Amino acid sequence: MSVVAHLPRRVLSLVEEEAPDPPSMNLTGRERMTVSDRTLAEQMFTEFRQDPRHHEFVLGCLNCGECTTGCPAARFYDFSPREMLQIAQTGDATTLWDAMQEKIWACCQCYTCNMRCRFGNDIAGIISVMRELSVRHGVEATRRTLSPFNRSLTLLMTVGTQVSSDMIQPDFFRDWGPFAAGSEQVWGVSAEVMRKAIPLDVLQTTTSSWEVSVQTSLELFRIYEQTGVLDMLRGLDPDLTEMLVDLIEERREEFTEARERYRTEIERMHGPVATFSG
Amino acid sequence: MLNATQIRQVIEERTERRHGTGKKVVDVREEMDRLEDQGELIVHRIRPENRPVEMKTLFGWTKRIPTNRLWHHKSCGQCGNIPGYPSSLLWVMNETGRSYLNEPHQTSCTAWNYHGTATSNPVALAAVAARNFHRAYETDNFPLIHCGTSFGDYKEMRKLLVENAEIRHKVRDVLRSMDRDLVLPEEIVHYSEWVQAMTPEIVARQKIAASGVVATVHEPCHYYKMVPEDAIYDDAVYQGQRPAVPTGILLALGATVADYSTWYDCCGFGFRHILSEREFSRSFANLRKIRPMVEEAHSDVAITSDTGCVTTLDKSQWIGKAHGQPYLLPVLSDIQFVALTMGAHPYKIAQLHWHAAPVDRLLDRLGIDWRTAKTEFLDYLRQLKSGGAPELLHPPREDIERFFAINKGQVLPDETRATPPPSPVPVPSAGRGGR
Numbered sequence: 026m027s028v029v030a031h032l033p034r035r036v037l038s039l040v041e042e043e044a045p046d047p048p049s050m051n052l053t054g055r056e057r058m059t060v061s062d063r064t065l066a067e068q069m070f071t072e073f074r075q076d077p078r079h080h081e082f083v084l085g086c087l088n089c090g091e092c093t094t095g096c097p098a099a100r101f102y103d104f105s106p107r108e109m110l111q112i113a114q115t116g117d118a119t120t121l122w123d124a125m126q127e128k129i130w131a132c133c134q135c136y137t138c139n140m141r142c143r144f145g146n147d148i149a150g151i152i153s154v155m156r157e158l159s160v161r162h163g164v165e166a167t168r169r170t171l172s173p174f175n176r177s178l179t180l181l182m183t184v185g186t187q188v189s190s191d192m193i194q195p196d197f198f199r200d201w202g203p204f205a206a207g208s209e210q211v212w213g214v215s216a217e218v219m220r221k222a223i224p225l226d227v228l229q230t231t232t233s234s235w236e237v238s239v240q241t242s243l244e245l246f247r248i249y250e251q252t253g254v255l256d257m258l259r260g261l262d263p264d265l266t267e268m269l270v271d272l273i274e275e276r277r278e279e280f281t282e283a284r285e286r287y288r289t290e291i292e293r294m295h296g297p298v299a300t301f302s303g
Numbered sequence: 304m305l306n307a308t309q310i311r312q313v314i315e316e317r318t319e320r321r322h323g324t325g326k327k328v329v330d331v332r333e334e335m336d337r338l339e340d341q342g343e344l345i346v347h348r349i350r351p352e353n354r355p356v357e358m359k360t361l362f363g364w365t366k367r368i369p370t371n372r373l374w375h376h377k378s379c380g381q382c383g384n385i386p387g388y389p390s391s392l393l394w395v396m397n398e399t400g401r402s403y404l405n406e407p408h409q410t411s412c413t414a415w416n417y418h419g420t421a422t423s424n425p426v427a428l429a430a431v432a433a434r435n436f437h438r439a440y441e442t443d444n445f446p447l448i449h450c451g452t453s454f455g456d457y458k459e460m461r462k463l464l465v466e467n468a469e470i471r472h473k474v475r476d477v478l479r480s481m482d483r484d485l486v487l488p489e490e491i492v493h494y495s496e497w498v499q500a501m502t503p504e505i506v507a508r509q510k511i512a513a514s515g516v517v518a519t520v521h522e523p524c525h526y527y528k529m530v531p532e533d534a535i536y537d538d539a540v541y542q543g544q545r546p547a548v549p550t551g552i553l554l555a556l557g558a559t560v561a562d563y564s565t566w567y568d569c570c571g572f573g574f575r576h577i578l579s580e581r582e583f584s585r586s587f588a589n590l591r592k593i594r595p596m597v598e599e600a601h602s603d604v605a606i607t608s609d610t611g612c613v614t615t616l617d618k619s620q621w622i623g624k625a626h627g628q629p630y631l632l633p634v635l636s637d638i639q640f641v642a643l644t645m646g647a648h649p650y651k652i653a654q655l656h657w658h659a660a661p662v663d664r665l666l667d668r669l670g671i672d673w674r675t676a677k678t679e680f681l682d683y684l685r686q687l688k689s690g691g692a693p694e695l696l697h698p699p700r701e702d703i704e705r706f707f708a709i710n711k712g713q714v715l716p717d718e719t720r721a722t723p724p725p726s727p728v729p730v731p732s733a734g735r736g737g738r
Binding site for chain 2: 184185189248252
C-alpha cells in the first residue's frame with residue numbers, strides 16, 4: 026500500500042490524476058494553474074528533489090501523526106507538517122505547487138515536529154527548502170505573503186539587524202497596547218530620549234536594533250552578493266533589490282571617504298580592518 | 304536481568320541513535336578537531352582565562368561554558384524592543400566581575416528573517432555565522448549568543464560547516480575575500496547557560512528574596528528543539544527530563560517554579576506571524592500559554608530565555624481584554640529577573656518600561672519600591688531630555704568604530720568591577736498574603 030493512501034481524501038485528490046471527489050476547500054489554487062504555472066511547478070519540483078537537503082531531511086514516515094499533534098500552526102490553520110512531509114516524500118509538481126500557494130507559510134518554524142519525529146525527519150527544514158524555492162522563483166502567492174516585509178528586509182540587508190525601535194509605531198501595533206515599546210505618550214519623552222536611557226551606547230539608536238559599523242554592514246552585503254541572496258531577492262522584488270543596491274552604494278562611498286579621513290590610523294592596523302575595501 | 308553496565312550501554316546506544324532510522328547522532332566537536340588538523344578550519348578554543356564551568360548536555364556529553372572574556376552576540380529583537388534584556392546581562396557581568404566586549408561590529412544571525420521569509424540560503428546563513436565567529440576570534444573573546452534562534456541557527460551552521468565540505472569551501476572563499484578565516488567555536492554558548500554556570504556567584508550576590516514568587520517557565524523552542532544534543536540538562540531540574548535553563552536559576556534564587564500542561568508548546572512567535580499574522584501569535588500565546596500559566600499554575604510571572612518568546616508572550620496580552628482574557632501576566636527574561644533580585648534598578652537597568660504587561664504587582668511581591676524607582680527614572684529622563692549625559696555600563700565606542708571594525712580588545716578588566724557578595728538574603732517583605 027502506498028504511503029499516500031493514508032492521507033485524507035482532500036490531499037489524496039491532489040495526488041491522483043483522476044480525483045473521485047472535488048477538494049472540500051479550494052485552498053489549492055489548482056483550477057487557476059496556467060500552462061506557465063505548470064512549467065514553473067515542474068521546474069521547481071525538479072530542483073526540490075535535486076536539492077541535497079531533500080535526501081538529508083526526508084528519511085521516512087510512519088504516519089504516526091506525532092508531528093501534527095504538537096504543531097502550533099495545525100491548531101489554527103488548515104496545515105499539517107505530516108502533509109508537508111508526505112508531499113516532500115511522495116508528492117509531485119502539482120502538490121508542491123499547491124502547498125506553495127499558502128500552506129508552507131503557516132509553519133511557525135518552532136521545530137517541535139522535528140523533536141517529536143521518530144524518523145528524525147527535518148520537517149521544518151524541508152518546509153524551508155520549499156519556501157526558498159518559492160522565493161527564488163517569485164511565486165505570486167509568495168510575493169503577496171511577503172509584501173509586508175519590505176521594511177524589515179531593507180534593514181536586514183543594509184545593516185544586518187531585523188528590527189528597530191522606530192518600527193514599533195502605535196498605528197501598526199495597536200494590539201500591543203499603550204505600554205509597549207517605551208511609549209512616548211506614557212513617559213512624555215521622544216523615542217530618541219527613551220533610547221538614550223538604555224545604558225549601552227550601541228543601542229542608543231532608533232533606526233536599528235544596535236548601531237552597526239559601516240565595515241560590518243558592507244561585509245554582510247558582500248556575503249549576500251556572493252551567495253546568491255541578492256539574486257534570490259531580485260526574483261521576489263526587483264524594485265526593492267535595486268533600492269538596496271543603491272543604499273549600499275551610498276554606504277560604500279561613505280566608507281571610502283572615512284578610509285581617507287582615518288588613513289593614518291588604518292595604516293597602523295592589520296587584518297580585515299586594514300584590507301577590506303568595501 | 305541486565306546489570307548496571309549493560310543498562311548504561313543500552314541507554315547510550317538508544318540516546319545516540321535517537322530515531323527509528325538508526326542514524327547515529329555524532330559529536331560534531333570531535334570532527335572539528337580532525338578538520339583543524341587537516342587545515343580546513345580553526346577551532347576557537349576555550350582557554351583557562353575564559354574560566355569555563357562544565358555542564359552536561361542531553362546525552363550526558365560534557366559542555367564547557369566559558370564565563371569570562373566574552374564577545375556579546377546581541378539579539379536584534381532584544382535590542383530592538385526589549386533592551387532591558389541585554390542591559391541586565393551586562394549589568395550582572397559587571398557585578399560579578401566578568402570581562403566582555405560589546406561592540407558595533409556584529410550583525411544579527413539573520414535567521415529570524417530566514418525562518419520568516421526564507422530570503423536566504425544555507426551558504427549565506429553559514430557565512431554570516433562564520434563572519435561573526437571570526438570577528439569574536441580576532442578580538443580574543445569567546446562568543447556568547449544572546450538569542451535562542453541565533454543559538455539554534457549557529458548550532459545548525461556549525462554542524463553544516465563541519466559535515467558538508469562543499470558548503471565549507473564556499474563559505475571559506477567568501478570569508479577570504481574579506482581577509483577572514485573559517486573559525487568555529489569549540490562550543491556554541493547561549494547566555495542562559497552562562498547564567499546557569501554563574502549560579503553560585505549570582506546567588507551569593509542576591510539582595511532580594513524570590514521565595515514569595517511563583518514562576519512558570521516557557522522553554523524556548525530553538526534552545527532545545529534545534530540540534531537537541533547541544534542543550535544543557537541537570538538532574539536537579541525535572542530529573543534531567545527538561546533543559547536546565549532557565550528553570551535552574553529560578554530554583555536557586557528560591558522562587559517556586561510551577562508546572563503547567565502546555566510547557567512544551569511554542570510561544571506563537573512564528574517569525575513571520577509576529578509581524579504580519581499577529582492574530583495567530585496572540586491567540587496562541589494567550590490560549591495555549593498565558594491562560595494555563597495563570598489558571599493552572601497561578602503564576603506571578605512567566606520567565607523565558609529567548610527574544611521572540613518574551614516579545615510574543617508579553618505583547619500579546621493587552622488585547623486579550625477584548626476577548627475576555629484579562630490575564631496581564633508579567634513576562635520577563637531570566638536575566639532580568641536575576642538582575643532584579645541582585646538589586647538592579649527596575650527601569651534604568653531592567654528597562655521594564657518597554658514591557659506591555661504591567662510588572663508593578665510582581666515588583667510589589669519582590670518587595671521592590673518601584674514607585675521611588677519610577678520617580679528617579681522620570682527625573683533621569685528629564686535630565687537626558689535637557690542634554691544630560693547617559694549613564695553607561697561600559698566605556699562607549701570610539702568614533703572610528705562607526706566605520707571600521709578595529710580591534711581594541713577587552714572593554715572591562717577582570718575582577719576589578721566585581722561587587723563583593725552581600726550579607727545573607729533578607730526575609731521577603733511581601734509574601735503571598737500581600738497580593
